[in-house]
Amino acid sequence: MDKREQILEATANLIAECGLQSPISLVAKQACCGAGTIYRYFDTKEELIEMVYLMQMERLTEACLANCDKQGSVREQLQKIWSNLYRYLNDSPRDAALLDQLGVAPDVREELQLKAQAGIVERIHSLFEEGRARGEIKDLPNEVLGVYAYGGISTLVRMARTKPGLKDQTITEEMVLSLCWDAIANH
Amino acid sequence: MDKREQILEATANLIAECGLQSPISLVAKQACCGAGTIYRYFDTKEELIEMVYLMQMERLTEACLANCDKQGSVREQLQKIWSNLYRYLNDSPRDAALLDQLGVAPDVREELQLKAQAGIVERIHSLFEEGRARGEIKDLPNEVLGVYAYGGISTLVRMARTKPGLKDQTITEEMVLSLCWDAIANH
DNA sequence: AAGCGCAGAATGAACGTTCACTCCGGATCA
DNA sequence: TGATCCGGAGTGAACGTTCATTCTGCGCTT
Structure with missing residues (x-):
């Protein structure tokens, strides 16, 4: 599955559940990737x-x-x-x-x-x-x-x-x- | 003016403008009091x-x-x-x-x-x-x-x-x- | 087919910053 | 002088972000 999509989906899930202050570390965990990987696809949170x-x-x-x-x-x-x-x-x-x-x-x-x-x-x-x-x-x-x-x-x-x-x-x-x-x- | 009210009003202003993640330090500044004072009136954020x-x-x-x-x-x-x-x-x-x-x-x-x-x-x-x-x-x-x-x-x-x-x-x-x-x- | 080299994707420990919260020294009363 | 209230520097935790390193898959050579 596409990593970028995986990250977007994980972010969507977390924000829906816990609000905008969901930490990147949790996004990474839910997207099954390292925190650094997120910054290959997006410049900032x-x-x-x-x-x-x-x-x-x-x-x-x-x-x-x-x-x-x-x-x-x-x-x-x-x-x-x-x-x-x-x-x-x-x-x-x-x-x-x-x-x-x-x-x-x-x-x-x-x-x-x-x-x-x-x-x-x-x-x-x-x-x-x-x-x-x-x-x-x-x-x-x-x-x-x-x-x-x-x-x-x-x-x-x-x-x-x-x-x-x-x-x-x-x-x-x-x-x-x-x-x-x-x-x-x-x- | 009542300190408690001052704190409530400052919090209201900041949340309205910047959202829920407004830091306590800014609340204190806008309420013209120290951060510690806030915790005399409220247990937690x-x-x-x-x-x-x-x-x-x-x-x-x-x-x-x-x-x-x-x-x-x-x-x-x-x-x-x-x-x-x-x-x-x-x-x-x-x-x-x-x-x-x-x-x-x-x-x-x-x-x-x-x-x-x-x-x-x-x-x-x-x-x-x-x-x-x-x-x-x-x-x-x-x-x-x-x-x-x-x-x-x-x-x-x-x-x-x-x-x-x-x-x-x-x-x-x-x-x-x-x-x-x-x-x-x-x- | 097997071995090698390499580019780019992925990683997560580390960094500096900022956070919520604490704590103690001093101001303010009686 | 003792009691009470207050402030803001201090604290550890958690944050967003970085970067040195590892991994991976593919073309090239033999």
Whole structure:
């Protein structure tokens, strides 16, 4: 297996579990390599974390856009994306926890974040435009609509993962999709 | 000024700006005291962080429930709380950034989080009950409704604070309240 | 086929720094 | 003068990073 990938994966696991202060020595142990080897692939720990972020955002984007043909109503297309997002975060708790940590990391440069998010953001915003043109969607800035729905979903999944009281509550996909659509729809 | 408060405030400032790994030495410097003094008030750094969390959740609760008499429709009462939350997070970026950091901190024990959130959560859930009894609110678990709205608002404020593109977008309180209510309302 | 040489990957002990935390000398009160 | 509180130098542990060394796989020679 590729060593670089092994290191990225080990870092992702540790950050998801113990936060950003996970020591390099543990990363090396989990990646089954020496500490020095990590520095053959990444200049600094900071860069390593940025690369983990990049990898993770690619996975998120891919997961969200899976089976998303550009057919069907705006509502159907948006709900497909939200459904993908919800299932991805729920089915991959490690990835969800990792994204939570990286989301507040001071190490990840702003510029890199924007680049990594561009793909999925672009797609969603163009759907918003279309929905607004049809009068189906509120006349609010794209960023507001997108961020609000994303924030709701990701927070819901985070709480379901960490708050014991929510764990045995059954949260269905239908609930989430209803919340997201009704929030942004014109009534 | 009370030394203990000074230390708590300094810790809050540093965590909001630099994350949880802010060193005790810097806390001491910002609090204008020696490192040893901190340990006269808190046994460990972990406990210090937990106390910061407690202080911050009290402020959040107080801000959210300000001027909230138990009169008016369910919608009016809920929107008053959300409005308070939105304004608080927006007007106190330090507090908002701090809550973001503490929200993913492994240091803060689950049990303490639940206790600190109990006040505001209770109030909101009872409003949900009433609204549901009147048929105004979706028949979904209280936690799902509450967490979704909170997640949407807090994420929106976080992005407005950190993403440069969103900074000059005008996000009004009305936008946020419309999103929150429509998400959870029966239509 | 066997032996040799070599480039680059991998290693982990060692280094200097920084951390959370301690401890004791001095300031501040009664 | 005795009791109490405080500060910041001191401490060992742990950190990110480096580097001298070892390992490994492949081409070349015989």
